[in-house]
Amino acid sequence: MRYYDDFPVIKNNPDLVYLDSGASSLKLQSVIDKMNEYYTKYGVNVHRGVYQLSYIASDEYEETREVVAKFLNAKTKEIVFTSGATSALNLVARSLSEHINEGDEIITSVLEHHSSVMPYQEICKNKGAKLIYVPLDKKGNLTVENFKKVLTDKTKVVALTLMSNVLGNTTPIKEITKLAHEKNAIVVADGAQAVPHMKIDVKDLDVDYLAFSAHKMLGPTGLGVLYGKYKELNSLNPIEFGGDMNDNVELYDSTFKEAPYKFEAGTPKIAEVIAFKEAIKYLEKQDLNKIYEHDYELTQYAINKLKAIDGVEVYATESSCGIVSFNIKGIHPHDASTIYDEKGIALRAGHHCAQLITKWLGVTGTLRASIYLYNDYSDIDKLIEATVVACEYFKEWII
Ligand code: C6P
16 A cells, blocks of 8 residues: 555556566656656757757756766766667667677676677677677576686676576676776676666776666656766767767768767657656665665565475575566466466566576576565465466476
8 A cells, every 4th residue: 555646557456466567667656747747848859949948848858867877876977868778788789899809709698688688699790709608507696706717808898687687686797897897898787677676886886888777667668778987988989870969960971979968869758758757766765775675575585485385496596686487387487377367466477588598497488576666475475376376277287
């Protein structure tokens, strides 16, 4: 009930057990209200108009950049708005590709979401560079020791997730970044799952780039953020060209604005950017450290309860937060998921756009319950009850 007024989807679906926040979190009423405010009160373009409404919209837009920067302990000019974590990760990879040559090495891992690894597969194919995978330990954790084994003088980019969207485990990115920088390699961190759950300080982590999505942290869909250390970010060339990112345009050449604006070609996601600050303010009010504690406790509670059920295989570990992947042994997750849906439990089934890790686990996919601040123990108890029912239903096929 605590979140009843804050999240209209909860209000409108009182029996819903929402355990799919890893795919997209529920959206805040204050975010929706702010989008409405933009559309109804000053819904015009930004950075272009020379009239009052455009100034208001532009100020609201730029205020979010300041709020995001403060949230990450970054500088305002280090924040680029994109259409999602995917586009942020593609932007940085494509911009970096100019600096990748034959024989260079790019380090990644099988924990990656497709958007964190596929751009580098393309670069390696086109440039004759090598994609190198950090081996995982037995539990699926990425360790500093294993990272050291693959880091070489040829490493140019290290592209790793901060938190796996299948296992929910975190990467020791601070230690990895320190080592990578000793080899002058650039570190690109995928924060799509981590940023919603934990306090991230980019100065402390020292990563060069960090990408994440607004819609996984109570904000609007269609919006992402690319943080880039200013010197690095400003040294990259844009990959999209058009309105507002240029300075002087001549017949055969043009000059670009400085970062972040040279990476925001065309009319941006105005309403979404303006409203996103409401999500960040809310998360800060709730306290990210408390959110992490809450999500971690519920995750571990779910893991322990699931492990106690005969016929269930759990892939999450003691370091998992917010994500619990499991299977009913021998049952395809899509078949099992119908039981949960019948009981009003929303979870995800499949490879979660991270086929490398599901292959590493030796399965085609998993059931995945993902937990966020509005979930409580009763949601997990319902997940457990439904899992007992599913095991009973499939008992003849369980192997
Ligand atoms: N993972 C999931 O259900 P977008 O789709 O651009 O907002 O985020 C991409 C992305 C990048 N990295 C990680 C670690 C992610 O988990 C995601 C999105 C969703 O797990 C949708 S596939």
